[in-house]
Amino acid sequence: MEEHSPYNxxxxxxxxxxxxxxxxxxxxxxxxxxxxxxxLHFVVTATDREPRPxxxxxxxxxxxxxxxxxxxxxxxxxxxHAVVYGQxxxxxxxxxxxxxxxxxxxxxxxxxxxxxxxxxxxxxxLLIFLVATSEAELEERLRARGADSPEQLAKRxxxxxxxxxxxxxxxxxxxNPDGELDRAVDDVIAIIQAEHCxxxxxxxxx
Amino acid sequence: MEEHSPYNxxxxxxxxxxxxxxxxxxxxxxxxxxxxxxxLHFVVTATDREPRPxxxxxxxxxxxxxxxxxxxxxxxxxxxHAVVYGQxxxxxxxxxxxxxxxxxxxxxxxxxxxxxxxxxxxxxxLLIFLVATSEAELEERLRARGADSPEQLAKRxxxxxxxxxxxxxxxxxxxNPDGELDRAVDDVIAIIQAEHCxxxxxxxxx
Numbered sequence: 001m002e003e004h005s006p007y008n009x010x011x012x013x014x015x016x017x018x019x020x021x022x023x024x025x026x027x028x029x030x031x032x033x034x035x036x037x038x039x040l041h042f043v044v045t046a047t048d049r050e051p052r053p054x055x056x057x058x059x060x061x062x063x064x065x066x067x068x069x070x071x072x073x074x075x076x077x078x079x080x081h082a083v084v085y086g087q088x089x090x091x092x093x094x095x096x097x098x099x100x101x102x103x104x105x106x107x108x109x110x111x112x113x114x115x116x117x118x119x120x121x122x123x124x125x126l127l128i129f130l131v132a133t134s135e136a137e138l139e140e141r142l143r144a145r146g147a148d149s150p151e152q153l154a155k156r157x158x159x160x161x162x163x164x165x166x167x168x169x170x171x172x173x174x175x176n177p178d179g180e181l182d183r184a185v186d187d188v189i190a191i192i193q194a195e196h197c198x199x200x201x202x203x204x205x206x
Numbered sequence: 207m208e209e210h211s212p213y214n215x216x217x218x219x220x221x222x223x224x225x226x227x228x229x230x231x232x233x234x235x236x237x238x239x240x241x242x243x244x245x246l247h248f249v250v251t252a253t254d255r256e257p258r259p260x261x262x263x264x265x266x267x268x269x270x271x272x273x274x275x276x277x278x279x280x281x282x283x284x285x286x287h288a289v290v291y292g293q294x295x296x297x298x299x300x301x302x303x304x305x306x307x308x309x310x311x312x313x314x315x316x317x318x319x320x321x322x323x324x325x326x327x328x329x330x331x332l333l334i335f336l337v338a339t340s341e342a343e344l345e346e347r348l349r350a351r352g353a354d355s356p357e358q359l360a361k362r363x364x365x366x367x368x369x370x371x372x373x374x375x376x377x378x379x380x381x382n383p384d385g386e387l388d389r390a391v392d393d394v395i396a397i398i399q400a401e402h403c404x405x406x407x408x409x410x411x412x
Binding site: 007009128129131132133134135164167168170171172173174175186187189191193194195197198200 | 213393399403
């Protein structure tokens with residue numbers, strides 16, 4: 001295809017963000033996309049904590065020294081970052097730049113607050129909000145994880161309620177019904193495919 | 207689901223328009239969508255010409271008397287209409303209203319000029335522009351149909367070139383490469399699926 005032909009319709013690679021309240025299944029969706037062999041670059045988060053047994057550098061996390069984190073933060077080289085229990089976590093921009101430069105769509109999961117940060121830094125990011133079918137279903141799932149005290153559970157549900165109000169800040173909303181993960185994953189794949197057909201492509205600058 | 211719950215995410219039915227220059231395969235895409243049993247209402251065009259042998263009222267066309275056409279035109283009850291060789295053709299709005307009211311997505315094929323009319327009357331319509339891979343491919347297809355004189359062919363290609371300039375007026379552009387109809391159909395299906403996940407749904411008023 002000629003470069004300046006109207007038939008040159010190659011669309012640029014996307015930066016896809018999967019977000020939503022705790023318990024909606026963000027990790028499960030990402031995991032299933034990997035299992036299906038989707039041609040995506042799956043963002044690997046960086047952390048300065050020690051690797052646990054079995055964890056692989058570059059697969060589970062990028063394990064970096066703390067000074068490296070502080071440097072990236074200072075140089076605004078982190079797309080998103082947080083300090084959890086005194087340990088740094090974050091997404092290096094360079095990783096995303098390289099994947100996009102290779103022509104690959106990039107996908108990452110972030111919480112709702114992190115998605116707001118990404119939207120601000122990269123307005124052309126494709127933002128997908130994942131939701132359960134109902135609040136009752138979300139509560140059931142969080143309860144089933146068994147990780148929370150009743151107080152923590154109530155707090156998470158309050159947070160989820162507030163986060164749900166931000167749906168309209170996202171481009172798409174995908175329902176992830178209990179036991180029907182593949183339906184949600186099909187929606188995500190359709191959204192990516194459709195976005196590559198848009199006449200106004202998203203050109204990510206990072 | 208409760209009516210006013212943020213979890214009530216049922217999206218309204220879509221009015222989908224497949225358009226593009228002559229020879230890009232609009233009818234083939236519609237035909238394949240039918241063969242795949244997609245849950246769509248396929249718009250049936252109305253005409254005032256006589257049915258040809260084998261043509262079925264309500265399937266191939268709605269065969270209507272001319273006075274009925276003139277009434278619909280006068281009452282602005284045609285979404286799109288044209289007079290071809292002295293015969294009327296058009297799309298009655300009522301058919302689309304009823305299909306949308308039943309909750310079904312509605313799909314129709316129109317030429318590029320007709321798509322401009324639909325866009326004006328129904329800004330919330332979902333407009334898909336179908337293209338060949340290149341102008342050479344389009345020329346080859348039109349030649350293969352064998353229906354045109356060299357002058358007509360040149361005219362059609364001129365028209366296609368002008369129509370290509372209108373791509374940006376559409377929401378999506380789908381490439382229909384020679385011999386890969388199913389790829390184009392997959393794109394159309396993905397677009398419809400994705401559009402139902404939009405946080406700003408298209409609410410068609412007709």
